[in-house]
Amino acid sequence: MPNSFHKAIKSALADENLQAALDGNAERRTQGRLTAFASLPDAQAMRQRAHAVRAEVIEHLDRYLEQFLTQVQAHGIVVHQAADAAQAVKIILDIAHSRAPAGPITLAKSKTMLSEEIHLNHALEQAGIRPVETDLGEYIVQLRGEPPSHIITPAVHLRRQQVGQLFHEKLGVPYTEEISEMTNTARRTLRQAFLGAQIGLSGVNFGVAETGTLVLMTNEGNGRMVTTLPPVHIALMGMERLVPSLDDLALMMALLPRAGTGQKITVYVSLIHSPRRPGESDGPRERHLVLVDNGRSAIRQTPLSEVLYCIRCGACLNACPVFREIGGHAYVGKQGEYSIYPGPVGAVLSAALFGASEFGHLARASSLCGACKEACPVDIDLPKLLLRVRAGEVSPVTPAKKAVPNAPRTLKLGIRAFSLAATHPRLFGIAQRLAGLGGKLAAPRSMWMRLPALTGWGANKDIPRPAVRPFHARWKARRKADAGGGRSQAAFIRKMLPPSPERSLAAPPSPLMGEGVGLRPDGENTGLARFSAELEALGGSVTLCLESELAGRILDLLMRRGIQSVMAWDARGLPRGLLEVLRRGGISVQHEPDPSLRAGITGALAGVAETGTLVIPGGAGRPLTASLLPEIHLAVLRKGDIYENLSQVFSLREVREASSVVLVSGPSRTADIEMTLTIGVHGPGEVHVFCVG
Amino acid sequence: MPRTVQLFITCLLDSLYPETCEAVVRVLERARVEVQLPRGQTCCGQPAFNAGLRGDARRMAMHTMRVFENAQGEVVVPSGSCAGMIRHQYPELFADDAEWLPRARALAERTYELTEYLVDVLGVTNLGARYAGKLTYHTSCHLLREMGVDRPPRALLAAVQGAELVELPGAQECCGFGGVFSVEHPEISSAMLERKIANIESTGAQVVVACDAGCITNINGALHRRHMPQRAVHIAEILGR
Numbered sequence: 004m005p006n007s008f009h010k011a012i013k014s015a016l017a018d019e020n021l022q023a024a025l026d027g028n029a030e031r032r033t034q035g036r037l038t039a040f041a042s043l044p045d046a047q048a049m050r051q052r053a054h055a056v057r058a059e060v061i062e063h064l065d066r067y068l069e070q071f072l073t074q075v076q077a078h079g080i081v082v083h084q085a086a087d088a089a090q091a092v093k094i095i096l097d098i099a100h101s102r103a104p105a106g107p108i109t110l111a112k113s114k115t116m117l118s119e120e121i122h123l124n125h126a127l128e129q130a131g132i133r134p135v136e137t138d139l140g141e142y143i144v145q146l147r148g149e150p151p152s153h154i155i156t157p158a159v160h161l162r163r164q165q166v167g168q169l170f171h172e173k174l175g176v177p178y179t180e181e182i183s184e185m186t187n188t189a190r191r192t193l194r195q196a197f198l199g200a201q202i203g204l205s206g207v208n209f210g211v212a213e214t215g216t217l218v219l220m221t222n223e224g225n226g227r228m229v230t231t232l233p234p235v236h237i238a239l240m241g242m243e244r245l246v247p248s249l250d251d252l253a254l255m256m257a258l259l260p261r262a263g264t265g266q267k268i269t270v271y272v273s274l275i276h277s278p279r280r281p282g283e284s285d286g287p288r289e290r291h292l293v294l295v296d297n298g299r300s301a302i303r304q305t306p307l308s309e310v311l312y313c314i315r316c317g318a319c320l321n322a323c324p325v326f327r328e329i330g331g332h333a334y335v336g337k338q339g340e341y342s343i344y345p346g347p348v349g350a351v352l353s354a355a356l357f358g359a360s361e362f363g364h365l366a367r368a369s370s371l372c373g374a375c376k377e378a379c380p381v382d383i384d385l386p387k388l389l390l391r392v393r394a395g396e397v398s399p400v401t402p403a404k405k406a407v408p409n410a411p412r413t414l415k416l417g418i419r420a421f422s423l424a425a426t427h428p429r430l431f432g433i434a435q436r437l438a439g440l441g442g443k444l445a446a447p448r449s450m451w452m453r454l455p456a457l458t459g460w461g462a463n464k465d466i467p468r469p470a471v472r473p474f475h476a477r478w479k480a481r482r483k484a485d486a487g488g489g490r491s492q493a494a495f496i497r498k499m500l501p502p503s504p505e506r507s508l509a510a511p512p513s514p515l516m517g518e519g520v521g522l523r524p525d526g527e528n529t530g531l532a533r534f535s536a537e538l539e540a541l542g543g544s545v546t547l548c549l550e551s552e553l554a555g556r557i558l559d560l561l562m563r564r565g566i567q568s569v570m571a572w573d574a575r576g577l578p579r580g581l582l583e584v585l586r587r588g589g590i591s592v593q594h595e596p597d598p599s600l601r602a603g604i605t606g607a608l609a610g611v612a613e614t615g616t617l618v619i620p621g622g623a624g625r626p627l628t629a630s631l632l633p634e635i636h637l638a639v640l641r642k643g644d645i646y647e648n649l650s651q652v653f654s655l656r657e658v659r660e661a662s663s664v665v666l667v668s669g670p671s672r673t674a675d676i677e678m679t680l681t682i683g684v685h686g687p688g689e690v691h692v693f694c695v696g
Numbered sequence: 697m698p699r700t701v702q703l704f705i706t707c708l709l710d711s712l713y714p715e716t717c718e719a720v721v722r723v724l725e726r727a728r729v730e731v732q733l734p735r736g737q738t739c740c741g742q743p744a745f746n747a748g749l750r751g752d753a754r755r756m757a758m759h760t761m762r763v764f765e766n767a768q769g770e771v772v773v774p775s776g777s778c779a780g781m782i783r784h785q786y787p788e789l790f791a792d793d794a795e796w797l798p799r800a801r802a803l804a805e806r807t808y809e810l811t812e813y814l815v816d817v818l819g820v821t822n823l824g825a826r827y828a829g830k831l832t833y834h835t836s837c838h839l840l841r842e843m844g845v846d847r848p849p850r851a852l853l854a855a856v857q858g859a860e861l862v863e864l865p866g867a868q869e870c871c872g873f874g875g876v877f878s879v880e881h882p883e884i885s886s887a888m889l890e891r892k893i894a895n896i897e898s899t900g901a902q903v904v905v906a907c908d909a910g911c912i913t914n915i916n917g918a919l920h921r922r923h924m925p926q927r928a929v930h931i932a933e934i935l936g937r
Contacts, residue, residue, distance in 0.1 A: 016883055073757065324870045328887045366882050370888070371746060373841030386842075388787065393748025400792075408748035414876060418744045422752035425707070425738040426759045435711050451920050459879030463886045464917030467712050472715035474710045478733050546769025 004364050007339035014331040020162050025327050028159050031678045035265020044250040053258055054382040056251045057312035063475045067212040067245045074215025078277040080290045088121035095237060096130050099202055100228035102235050111196045113226040114138035116296060117239050118156050120345045135196040137225035138677035139189050143447055146173045150341050155263050155317035158677055160330050163677050186681045203229030207240035213248045214659050220269040223673040224686025227271050227631050236287040241311030242294050243311045249653035258380035263316035264323030268614040272666040280662045282623030285596050298356040306391050307355045312381050313348050320346030322378035325368055332579030336361040347375035351388045359397040366392035396694045439471035489574040530612055534645050537615025540683050541669025543690040550695050554584035557637060561590060570597055571604035573624035577639060603629035604637045609652050610645040616668045618652050620661035635688040700730045702767040706778045707739040708909040720774045727820045729768055734767040742781040746875045757786055761799050771807040776839025776908045779809035784842055811907055815848035820854040825890035825935045830901035832864040836908035849907055865895045873914035889918050896926055904928045
C-alpha cells in the first residue's frame with residue numbers, strides 16, 4: 004500500500020474525535036436504514052427492479068440521453084455537454100461571466116459531488132467568483148477548507164465542539180455546543196447568499212428521460228433556494244444519472260432516501276422542467292444543464308460498468324466497517340490526494356474515473372464482507388467490482404491488453420508458492436507437515452504461535468499451531484484417531500466446555516430463529532388518516548375542516564402567532580373567498596416574494612398518503628417561494644386530492660407540465676452535525692396542512 | 697440407501713483443525729449421511745482470488761474441479777467463504793472460458809455449505825447435540841451475505857439441548873479477517889476485530905460459534921493474545937457433541 008494511504012489510515016485510527024463521530028454515523032445510519040426499509044412491502048424485489056432499471060439505462064445510455072436532452076431543450080433549458088472536467092468548468096465560467104453583470108459575482112451552490120469531482124470551487128475562486136456552499140455540512144467543510152468526507156453528510160467526521168469552534172472563529176459568533184443554534188447561524192448567514200447570488204448551482208439526483216425532468220432531492224431547502232431565487236440556475240449532472248420514466252423515478256425515490264438517511268422521502272423533491280414562464284413571479288429566468296462525461300462513457304466499456312448504476316445515496320459508506328474505522332478523508336491516492344468519492348463505491352469509482360494506478364490500492368482496503376452490497380438500494384455487486392479492481396480488470400477487455408493485478412509483490416510471491424503447492428497434492432501434504440513440524444519447533448509447549456509483527460498478523464494476535472498430521476492424513480484411520488491428544492485445539496475446547504446434560508431428542512424453543520421483516524398492518528389506515536400520521540411523524544400538522552371553516556382556522560393560527568402579513572398564492576389556486584376573508588380579518592396578503600414575511604399560504608395539487616407529502620406545482624399565481632421563504636407554511640389540500648402513492652401522482656398532467664413542481668414532506672431539516680436532527684433550516688420550520696373535505 | 701456426500705474439508709480446517717474436521721464428519725454421519733473425502737483436494741483458490749491474482753486462483757479452482765469431478769453427489773463444505781467461492785466466484789473466474797465455465801457451473805450447483813446442507817437439503821435441525829451453557833453466534837460474512845445462509849445455523853443451534861443462546865450484538869458485522877485483507881491492512885483489521893471482541897465479551901458467553909475457520913482463527917488469535925477466556929468454535933464442534 005502506498006505510504007500516503009498508510010499514513011492516512013494510521014492518523015484516522017488515532018483520532019478520537021473522528022472515531023467517535025464515525026461510530027455514531029455507522030450506528031444511527033444503519034439502524035435508520037433498516038427501519039426505513041422495513042416499511043416497504045417487498046424491499047428486495049424493489050432493489051432488484053431498481054437494479055434492472057439502472058442496468059437498462061447504462062446499457063442504452065445514448066438512446067435515453069437523446070430522449071432526455073430533446074425534452075430538456077424543448078422546455079427551454081440550455082443544454083451544454085462537457086467531455087471532461089476542464090470543459091465543464093469552462094462552460095460554467097462562461098455562463099457566469101456572460102450572464103452576471105460586472106462586479107463581484109456570488110454563486111450559491113447546493114450540494115453536488117460532481118462539482119467536487121471537477122474541482123469547481125477552486126476554479127471559480129481563481130476566476131474571481133465567490134462560491135458559497137449552502138448545504139450545512141458542505142458549508143462547514145468549505146469554512147474549514149477541506150473536501151467533504153462523505154458523499155451525503157460532508158461533515159460526518161466532525162463533532163459539535165469542532166463546529167462550534169469553527170463558527171466562532173470564522174463567523175464571529177459566540178461559541179456554542181447547541182446544534183440548533185449553529186444551524187440558526189448558518190440559516191441567517193446563508194440567507195444573504197441566496198438572496199444576493201447572481202447564480203445558483205445545483206446537482207441533479209435524476210434526470211427523467213421521458214419527461215425531461217431534472218430531479219433534486221434535499222432536506223434543508225437550500226436546493227430549492229438555489230434553483231428558485233437567483234436569476235440564473237446551472238444544473239450540473241453526471242451523464243449517467245437517468246431513469247427512463249416518472250414511474251422509475253418513484254421507485255428510486257422510495258429507495259434512495261431510505262438507504263441514505265433512513266427517510267421514506269426527503270423533505271423536498273424538486274421536479275424542474277423549465278425556467279420561469281410568462282406570468283410566473285419566481286424561478287430563474289435562465290436555466291442551464293451542464294451534462295458531464297468525465298470518464299463515464301469510458302467506464303461503460305469496462306468490467307466496472309456496474310458502478311455507473313450508483314445513485315449516490317452513501318449507504319455503502321455507512322455500512323462499511325472499513326469506512327467506519329478510517330472515515331472518508333483517509334481514502335487517498337498515491338500522491339496523497341483525496342479520493343473525491345470515498346468508501347466502497349469510491350474505491351471502485353476513483354479507480355475507474357481517475358486511474359487504477361493512482362487509486363487502485365483503495366480496493367484492497369476491504370474485507371469483502373458484503374455489507375456494502377447488502378445496503379446498496381440498487382444492489383450493485385460492490386465486492387465483485389472491488390475484486391476486479393484488485394485483479395486489474397479496469398480497462399476495456401481486449402485480447403492484447405492483459406489485466407495486471409495490483410497485489411503487493413511479496414503477496415504475489417507468497418500466493419504463487421501457495422498455488423504451486425495447492426495444485427500438487429503431494430507437495431501440499433509435505434508443506435502442511437513441514438509447517439506442523441516447524442510450528443512444533445517454534446512453540447513446543449503451546450498450541451499457539453506468535454508470528455513476527457511484520458507479517459501483518461503477529462502484531463495483535465496469535466495463530467494456532469498447524470497440525471503435524473493434517474486431517475486428510477488421518478482420514479483413513481480416523482475411527483482410531485486419538486480424539487484426546489492433550490494439546491489440540493479440540494481438546495482445549497472440550498476441556499473448557501462444561502459437561503453436557505443428559506441427551507434428549509426434544510427440541511428446545513428456538514430463540515434465534517429468523518424473525519423476518521414484519522409488514523405493518525395497514526388495513527383501515529388509508530387516505531387522510533395515513534397522510535396525517537405520516538406528516539405528523541415528520542413534524543407537520545394536519546387540520547381537517549369544512550371549507551366554510553377554513554378561513555377562520557387560518558386566521559386563528561395567524562393571530563396566535565401575531566402575524567399580520569402573509570405571502571400567498573393568488574385566488575386562482577385557493578378556495579374561493581379565502582383571501583377576501585383573510586384581508587377582512589386584517590391580514591395583508593402579498594403575492595410577490597418577500598423574505599421578510601413570516602408565513603406563506605399555498606394550495607396543493609395533491610397529497611401522498613404513504614409519505615405525508617404535499618405536491619405543490621409552480622405557475623402563474625402560484626409562487627414556489629410561498630412554500631419556501633417564510634418560517635411557517637400553511638397549505639390547503641382537498642381531501643379528495645389525497646392519493647395512495649407517488650406513482651399515482653406522477654400520472655397527473657399538471658405534474659408533467661408545470662415549470663416546476665415541489666414535493667414537500669414536513670418542515671425543512673438537517674442532521675449534518677453529529678446526525679442530530681434539527682428542524683427548520685432554510686425552508687419553513689413549520690408546515691400546517693388544512694385539509695378541506 | 698444412505699446418501700453419500702463428498703466432503704471438501706478446506707485447507708484451513710485440514711491444516712489447523714483436524715479435530716474440527718472429525719466433528720464435521722461426525723455431524724454428517726449423525727444426519728445419516730455417508731461421508732467421502734475425495735483424494736487430492738487442497739485449496740479452493742479463495743486467497744489468490746481475493747488477492748486479485750486470478751491466474752493462480754484459476755489454477756487452484758481447476759485443480760479443485762478435477763478432484764470433485766471424479767466424485768459423484770453433493771459437495772459439502774464446512775466453511776461459508778469456501779462454499780461461496782465455489783458457488784459464486786468460480787463462474788465469475790471462468791466467465792470467458794468456454795471449456796471451464798460449464799464445469800464451474802456444474803460444481804457450483806452441487807456445492808453446499810455444511811449447515812445449509814443439513815437444514816435446507818436434508819431437513820434436519822435436531823442432531824441430538826447437548827451443551828450446557830451460554831452460546832452466542834457470529835454470522836460469518838460470506839455465509840450470510842454471499843451464500844444467504846442465516847436461518848440454518850441458528851436453527852441447528854437452537855435445537856442443541858441445554859444450550860442457552862444469546863444474541864451477539866453486531867453479529868452481522870465483519871470480524872476483520874477478510875483473508876489477505878488481514879495481513880495487508882492489519883491496523884484496520886485489528887480495529888474491526890476489537891469491536892467484535894468487545895461484543896463477544898458483552899454477551900457473557902464463553903463460546904462464540906461460527907461457520908468459517910477464517911473468522912474463528914482471527915477471533916481466537918486476539919482472544920488468546922489477550923489471555924481472554926472466551927473461544928470461537930466451529931459449529932460442528934457443538935453439533936457433534
